[in-house]
């Protein structure tokens with residue numbers, strides 16, 4: 001009998017807690033991502049909340065979930081360092097470069113990931129790809145720049161679609177860029193960030209993951225760069 005996707009997400013959430021547990025102490029603050037897989041991590045983390053100080057969240061939704069478990073949530077500006085950031089991905093390749101932002105939290109995810117020493121990606125096997133870009137690349141923009149940025153993204157070979165009705169935690173809007181076959185993720189990440197009006201884009205190549213905990217039918221595999 002095959003293991004369903006929700007069970008794979010729960011397995012990697014638990015595996016991430018098992019991975020960080022030996023490193024936790026009373027001063028530890030953990031960077032926490034956003035999405036259904038990150039939620040599984042949060043739920044597993046609640047079981048060991050007596051072993052660490054608190055968390056920094058990459059979205060209001062994750063902050064609420066952490067608080068609902070009684071885990072203190074800190075402002076990133078008040079936290080000097082994070083040993084770990086744990087988050088999901090929409091796609092991840094063999095170099096542990098990712099597309100993220102399906103849940104519209106890409107900018108805060110990138111900020112918290114930038115601070116953390118170790119980025120642990122938790123994902124089920126459906127997220128593993130050879131080439132990034134089948135999943136539409138989210139680009140967060142300043143609202144008044146949306147149409148301009150969309151025209152520039154067309155010049156880069158993509159087909160941007162406005163994610164209507166979504167305002168991010170930062171007051172931004174999202175363009176989802178289809179039909180990018182991303183051969184050079186770091187280069188494209190930089191190129192898109194150069195477009196005036198872009199807040200950030202969902203390529204995590206300049207800051208990729210350090211460790212992937214991948215949920216498979218054969219169990220959780222740990223892939224380390």
Ligand code: 5RP
Pocket residue numbers: 033034035036037038087088089090099100101102103104105106109
């Ligand atoms: C949110 C994200 C998520 O990590 C990504 O969308 C994966 O989500 P899920 O674990 O629900 O599949 O980047 O902005």
